[in-house]
Amino acid sequence: MDLPLMIDRLRSYVEDETRTGDATALNAFADRLVHRYTELGATARRVPSPTGDHVVADFPGQGALSDAAPVLFLAHHDTVWPIGQLAGAMPWRLQDGVIHGPGVFDMKGGLVILETALAHLVGNGADHRPVQVIVVADEEVGSPSARELVTTESAGVVAAFGLEPPHPNGDLKTSRWGSTRIRITVTGREAHAALDPESGISAIDELVDQLIAVRSVVARHEHVLCNVGTLEGGGRTNVVAGSAWADIGFRFMDPETESAVLEAVTALPALRAGAVVEVKVMSNRPAWQPSAATEDLLAKVVAAGESIGQEVGGAAASGAADTNLTGWLGIPTLDGLGPVGKGAHAVHEQAVAASLAERAALVAAIITTI
Template structure:
């Protein structure tokens, strides 16, 4: 099957984060596919959807060497129906459009094709981990990724590359934090003084967070959702916000998160609860990543591709392997643009280019 045809199948099988049945059905598809490719695959149950782990044996004199680890995910940010309503599959002028085509079902197809290409060639073993809740920080997969990275020689992510095709050599740390406020409801006109507005309290807390973040040059903070209240004539008794933080180093990460977790209510009788929903530690630049990039660049030249690398702002499961000290690179998915945007797309020709690069990595590292 052509790479583009398989990619279309995968994109049209919509798998939003949290859609357990859809994700598990896609996991079934991956289990079958990895079996066809000669791997031993298993599912790892999780409440957010099952993860998939597959081991492919090495061949020839390198069969007993430490494996390479490839990290991927099969969830997307798009709800079921996005394909029909707003982002139909479309091929035009060498560009493929569709929900999840870039982030990151294109990467799944790249890896499968590379595994086909190395069949019959000598190479070290390959281990694959495909996560079901990566788009919300992989909260159920952290222990799995940690366990499966033990003993590997290097880890590679199949996330999208930089716009020019460069790989990602480090990533900011990423944490999702929820601030929940409990106030006290009351009639907003007849008895406002007995009420405690959870929304007003939340707003003051968000202002405090902004002031805190402004003390650091390299911290990013995005208030992603706000909920609360119900009627304009009722003092709201509950409110909450989900925030996304990005950090360049673990020291700043600890300082900011400790300060946020230590927030205190401004209003008497307001109750404040701060929880960290997911955390990916900062993966900082390292000599190990530089050395790995040099080897990958050499592999790239063997198939006619120039490979560069640079730091990335976004987070992924490679944050964890890089933080753990495993030599790590990310961005082996196809070139394109529009991750998490309605113009999401990949350059069709880059699918084969990336598959050739991944195959060269498997056979030469």
């Protein structure tokens, strides 16, 4: 594996900034991926989506396994970072063997790892199953436009692997908590805050009380994470706010808890006469729970790692990703084949440079042995 070439490729990907929802930037990057995958022998295409197109690529198998069921790799090309982050708080730099920059860890490093492994296989002619690749454009907001695509395209695959970051020690991820985003929207009634406050209904006050009620629901259940990520409402201090909304992210260890919490939250009544409260599910990825099938797959990956002198481990994870969908469907699934590093969604995001080549070698070994 040519590490300097991988680092150069990663830099070019990071410098092509792709914030979730920026369709123009995401589609331009998708074109790059389609071109690259086609160069490597795949049939690749963009799958249209209003907020940014997804990419699907099908690589033929080789030798005795050319007609076997395919192995699936899941990735995404969106990041949480706004355009301009690279020129501001997070410039690209390689220092003491560590790469810094927006998206190096989550997850453009994973994209480089995958294409390097595929190029290696094309070059050495090793027998392997067909390989299917899905690169999603809105993973960072729960893949609302890609869920059906992942579900449909994963039918019939023998196993699924994610290119998300691994655990801090490099272990792969063998299960994930479920993730659901909801939006609570409150409609009140505007009025002059000093001259006629009694005729108004404060949407902000109602929303604050709704969020307290949500916390009360969450407190009744174990193994639930809840984060209010966005708040917006009102306009002026002399006007009773007529509208407000909040986006909330939940994490659930199991589907039973998810159902109970969401049922309770969506049933919360308005606390002020005349206020209207609406709750909408924005995205959902169900819990991917531990299974014997995944343990068997991990054993095969451990063996693949041993064949190239790498020690591979696995453990459960609390964060969600598109592998939730394949794991939930019962497909043997592992995630965390991205580079070792830290700082996902933080300004100190970084990846260990040497791990790019190590992970590419592991991915190539997986493809030729699964």
